[in-house]
Amino acid sequence: MSAAPALLEMRQITKEFPGVKALSDVSLTVRRGEVHAICGENGAGKSTLMKVLSGVYPHGTYDGDIVFEGEIVQFKDIRASERAGIVIIHQELALIPELSIAENIFLGNERARGGRIDWVGTNRRAIELLRHVGLREDPETPIKTIGVGKQQLVEIAKALNKDVKLLILDEPTAALNEEDSAHLLDLIEGLRERGITSIIISHKLNEIERIADSVTIIRDGRSIETLDVAAGGVDEDRIIKGMVGRSLESRFPEHTPRLGETFFEVQDWTVEHPQVAGRLVCKGSSFHVRRGEIVGFAGLMGAGRTELMRSIFGRSYGTLLGGRMILDGREVTLKNVSQAIDAGIGYVTEDRKVLGLNLLDDIKTTTTAARLKKIAKHLVVDRNAEFAAADGYRRSLRTKTPSVEEGVAKLSGGNQQKVVLAKWLFAEPELLILDEPTRGIDVGAKYEIYGIIQQLADAGKGVIVVSSELPELLGLSDRIYTICEGRITGELAKHEATQENLMRLMTTTGSAAGRAATPAAGSTGATAAR
Amino acid sequence: MKHLKAVFGNDTRQFGMIFALIALIVFFQVRTNGLLLTPTNVINLFQGNSYILVLAIGMVLVIIAGHIDLSVGSVAAAVGISVAIAMRDWSLPWGLAILFGLLIGAIIGAWQGFWVAYVGIPAFIVTLAGMLIFRGLNQKIGDSDSIPVPNGYQVIGRGYLPEFGPLTGYNNLTLIIGLALIAAIVTGALRTRRNQRKIGADMAPMWTVVVRLLLICGAILAVTLLFASGRRGTSFPVSGLILGVLVLIYSFVSSRTVIGRHVYAVGGNKHAAELSGVKSKQINFLVMMNMSILAALAGMMFVARSTASGPSDGVNWELDAIAAVFIGGAAVSGGVGTVVGSIVGGLVMAVLNNGMQLLSVGADDTSIIKGLVLLLAVAFDVYNKSQGRPSLIGRLTSGRRDRPAVEQPAPADPARNISETVHTEA
Numbered sequence: 001m002s003a004a005p006a007l008l009e010m011r012q013i014t015k016e017f018p019g020v021k022a023l024s025d026v027s028l029t030v031r032r033g034e035v036h037a038i039c040g041e042n043g044a045g046k047s048t049l050m051k052v053l054s055g056v057y058p059h060g061t062y063d064g065d066i067v068f069e070g071e072i073v074q075f076k077d078i079r080a081s082e083r084a085g086i087v088i089i090h091q092e093l094a095l096i097p098e099l100s101i102a103e104n105i106f107l108g109n110e111r112a113r114g115g116r117i118d119w120v121g122t123n124r125r126a127i128e129l130l131r132h133v134g135l136r137e138d139p140e141t142p143i144k145t146i147g148v149g150k151q152q153l154v155e156i157a158k159a160l161n162k163d164v165k166l167l168i169l170d171e172p173t174a175a176l177n178e179e180d181s182a183h184l185l186d187l188i189e190g191l192r193e194r195g196i197t198s199i200i201i202s203h204k205l206n207e208i209e210r211i212a213d214s215v216t217i218i219r220d221g222r223s224i225e226t227l228d229v230a231a232g233g234v235d236e237d238r239i240i241k242g243m244v245g246r247s248l249e250s251r252f253p254e255h256t257p258r259l260g261e262t263f264f265e266v267q268d269w270t271v272e273h274p275q276v277a278g279r280l281v282c283k284g285s286s287f288h289v290r291r292g293e294i295v296g297f298a299g300l301m302g303a304g305r306t307e308l309m310r311s312i313f314g315r316s317y318g319t320l321l322g323g324r325m326i327l328d329g330r331e332v333t334l335k336n337v338s339q340a341i342d343a344g345i346g347y348v349t350e351d352r353k354v355l356g357l358n359l360l361d362d363i364k365t366t367t368t369a370a371r372l373k374k375i376a377k378h379l380v381v382d383r384n385a386e387f388a389a390a391d392g393y394r395r396s397l398r399t400k401t402p403s404v405e406e407g408v409a410k411l412s413g414g415n416q417q418k419v420v421l422a423k424w425l426f427a428e429p430e431l432l433i434l435d436e437p438t439r440g441i442d443v444g445a446k447y448e449i450y451g452i453i454q455q456l457a458d459a460g461k462g463v464i465v466v467s468s469e470l471p472e473l474l475g476l477s478d479r480i481y482t483i484c485e486g487r488i489t490g491e492l493a494k495h496e497a498t499q500e501n502l503m504r505l506m507t508t509t510g511s512a513a514g515r516a517a518t519p520a521a522g523s524t525g526a527t528a529a530r
Numbered sequence: 531m532k533h534l535k536a537v538f539g540n541d542t543r544q545f546g547m548i549f550a551l552i553a554l555i556v557f558f559q560v561r562t563n564g565l566l567l568t569p570t571n572v573i574n575l576f577q578g579n580s581y582i583l584v585l586a587i588g589m590v591l592v593i594i595a596g597h598i599d600l601s602v603g604s605v606a607a608a609v610g611i612s613v614a615i616a617m618r619d620w621s622l623p624w625g626l627a628i629l630f631g632l633l634i635g636a637i638i639g640a641w642q643g644f645w646v647a648y649v650g651i652p653a654f655i656v657t658l659a660g661m662l663i664f665r666g667l668n669q670k671i672g673d674s675d676s677i678p679v680p681n682g683y684q685v686i687g688r689g690y691l692p693e694f695g696p697l698t699g700y701n702n703l704t705l706i707i708g709l710a711l712i713a714a715i716v717t718g719a720l721r722t723r724r725n726q727r728k729i730g731a732d733m734a735p736m737w738t739v740v741v742r743l744l745l746i747c748g749a750i751l752a753v754t755l756l757f758a759s760g761r762r763g764t765s766f767p768v769s770g771l772i773l774g775v776l777v778l779i780y781s782f783v784s785s786r787t788v789i790g791r792h793v794y795a796v797g798g799n800k801h802a803a804e805l806s807g808v809k810s811k812q813i814n815f816l817v818m819m820n821m822s823i824l825a826a827l828a829g830m831m832f833v834a835r836s837t838a839s840g841p842s843d844g845v846n847w848e849l850d851a852i853a854a855v856f857i858g859g860a861a862v863s864g865g866v867g868t869v870v871g872s873i874v875g876g877l878v879m880a881v882l883n884n885g886m887q888l889l890s891v892g893a894d895d896t897s898i899i900k901g902l903v904l905l906l907a908v909a910f911d912v913y914n915k916s917q918g919r920p921s922l923i924g925r926l927t928s929g930r931r932d933r934p935a936v937e938q939p940a941p942a943d944p945a946r947n948i949s950e951t952v953h954t955e956a
Contacts, residue, residue: 337808349805355805357802360794381788384725384728388729
């Protein structure tokens with residue numbers, strides 16, 4: 001196997017976005033005929049690397065060389081890379097729900113004579129392609145009527161039609177159930193036998209262990225190492241070690257927690273997806289928060305962390321199927337966001353620009369937005385009180401802006417986040433939920449935001465921090481829950497949590513969840529079953 | 531230039547739009563040899579456009595919230611005919627008839643608001659349907675006929691402030707209202723200054739405030755005298771007074787109250803607003819309902835002015851109202867716009883119309899020119915935004931205290947500019 005020549009070599013790829021180096025000197029060698037996995041934490045740079053490869057970021061916007069089939073290639077767009085035989089299947093499927101399977105397979109590549117579509121040829125070829133991917137469906141079936149697993153297969157059929165040499169699959173099994181996942185993995189192995197090389201990006205390490213021939217690990221925009229899985233000796237632990245290998249610097253203010261009584265509790269919280277009936281995004285989750293405590297929630301993207309938090313925050317996501325919420329010893333029902341805010345819950349959203357801020361607003365109106373009535377008399381806003389409140393937070397949080405009358409769109413990410421924090425501090429919550437509070441923020445601002453979070457806890461409030469960055473959770477939290485596929489899979493006290501055991505709990509899927517949760521739960525003495 | 535900025539400071543946006551209006555007035559004043567600014571013409575101009583401006587007040591809120599209302603002309607017509615019938619056939623006194631009309635407007639608005647806010651059908655579709663439904667209703671109720679309205683009722687469209695008191699050669703009531711307005715503006719400015727000092731906000735130098743007040747008050751005084759010096763029996767029109775009161779109320783509501791804030795929040799970022807506890811459905815419902823109530827009022831004012839309600843009342847009004855709002859600096863995507871800006875935008879259109887009439891420009895050319903003005907005004911705005919410079923019209927009319935863009939050099943590369951604003955800890 002190792003003797004096989006390289007099909008693809010990416011040499012010292014460096015890609016910078018304004019102010020951020022997403023990739024630095026990343027090298028990747030994929031041999032002909034292998035399944036090559038790429039692993040890394042969220043935001044490590046995997047998707048960016050694939051976008052460079054597939055021409056989404058055209059030649060000239062990155063540094064370094066891509067050598068494909070022995071020649072340096074310079075793709076100017078996706079079509080150029082597809083012509084060369086590189087096809088990428090994104091996590092978000094690029095199928096058109098209203099069109100049929102056959103129409104989707106040939107979209108942009110229609111079989112036509114003189115502008116007229118050759119339906120007979122189209123359907124015949126479609127059936128042939130569907131057979132290759134093991135999908136028995138009528139090619140005229142509309143895409144929206146088949147499940148996600150089958151849609152994934154249609155994507156692959158579409159790729160095969162393009163005479164693919166290198167197939168890139170970005171999180172192909174993220175949305176699939178176990179059966180569909182298994183089928184898909186079989187198919188990828190089948191393609192390998194037919195000489196098609198694949199790159200697979202996945203968080204599910206058991207799958208990688210099963211089908212990959214080699215693994216390249218990316219961390220913080222650098223390629224760390226390439227492991228030869230086919231040669232043996234590489235297991236999940238070995239991969240995790242590579243993924244989280246960075247050292248935990250002292251990037252957190254000194255803090256000694258002063259824990260009070262448990263004041264917030266959620267029991268058997270079950271939530272259904274807002275659009276897909278029957279798909280559960282939270283499956284019987286139970287957890288609690290004490291006064292003065294910072295509770296971390298770890299989970300991979302799509303694990304259901306945000307869905308859980310937003311559902312708690314006045315049912316702002318999904319349909320609540322069951323569960324109890326206890327606040328200060330009383331069971332409460334919060335039917336909408338304003339009730340949640342009145343009850344003393346605040347939620348700092350994960351995507352500042354899409355969910356958290358009105359970018360047309362200025363700092364002062366943003367600061368008061370979550371609890372405007374605090375400074376309004378008979379519905380009339382007291383603008384002096386508003387200015388004074390916003391200016392107070394500007395000083396105490398040290399937001400860098402000439403005036404609170406500036407637009408929030410002009411601020412840097414860190415300062416925008418401070419304004420969002422000011423907005424929720426102004427609302428005076430007893431429990432503040434922070435979803436990815438430091439994403440896209442530089443190290444200095446992170447330190448300040450950690451300080452603000454700790455002060456809030458010291459004031460006797462409860463704080464929940466959801467984060468994809470394990471070092472952040474380890475540095476900040478007094479206790480950490482892990483979530484995988486909508487289920488709470490573990491609960492670790494600060495002293496027993498490590499990146500390795502968190503990552504293991506975060507990737508414990510399906511039936512394995514029970515097994516893995518037991519030792520963790522046993523050692524804390526507090527289990528998810530409480 | 532520097533002094534100009536010092537005087538207008540943060541409010542350059544609104545004054546800028548007004549400058550455009552003034553330029554237009556000066557142009558037509560010169561070209562028509564002074565016909566434009568005669569009392570009779572100005573009174574006509576106000577009476578003939580007040581109902582469009584009333585619509586623009588409602589429309590700007592609809593557009594800020596991220597919707598559109600195409601049905602306003604039809605709603606106005608349906609209400610107009612209902613009120614005319616109520617007064618003729620049921621002998622309803624005209625005061626009650628007006629309340630009756632507003633009630634119909636509220637019911638129609640609740641109907642449209644229900645579909646937009648609670649069923650989630652785009653306002654474009656709901657009000658397109660409304661445009662057909664209420665136009666049909668107008669013709670059904672009125673049997674496609676014209677129905678006259680009584681004299682008393684015509685006051686809200688054709689009436690003037692009454693004459694009283696000593697003979698001054700002017701209309702005394704108009705003078706009093708003008709002077710009261712000036713007094714209110716001066717005390718308001720002084721109070722703002724006192725409050726700013728109290729809470730330690732940065733203040734403009736005293737002389738700029740004085741110059742500004744002098745300019746504003748001078749303008750009001752000139753307009754007051756113009757209206758007051760008309761032919762005896764004419765003065766400031768009642769429809770103008772209704773409009774003025776509405777502008778004051780709605781400016782206050784939109785900029786100073788919780789509901790107003792929520793309208794901007796829903797239009798600016800619906801998700802963020804909802805996650806801050808704003809009940810966006812309620813806001814959308816209220817905004818659509820309010821629009822239909824104002825459309826009802828506009829329809830009644832028009833019927834009063836033209837002394838009868840007919841089957842083609844209100845045709846194309848929605849287009850005039852929407853044009854006024856966009857010339858006034860609102861954004862198609864919502865979240866941006868002001869009541870005052872929309873009024874100024876409406877006046878720009880009105881002066882264009884009137885001036886070209888005085889110059890005997892044909893309706894065909896007038897329509898072409900109005901269309902081009904709308905297109906160019908918004909195109910200029912879009913171009914400015916795409917260049918990474920803040921929107922000119924937005925800056926001029928948005929009601930937000932952006933620092934004027936002149937303070938920062940125009941960036942050569944928009945992408946770099948974004949990175950700088952996002953990533954430098956300035």
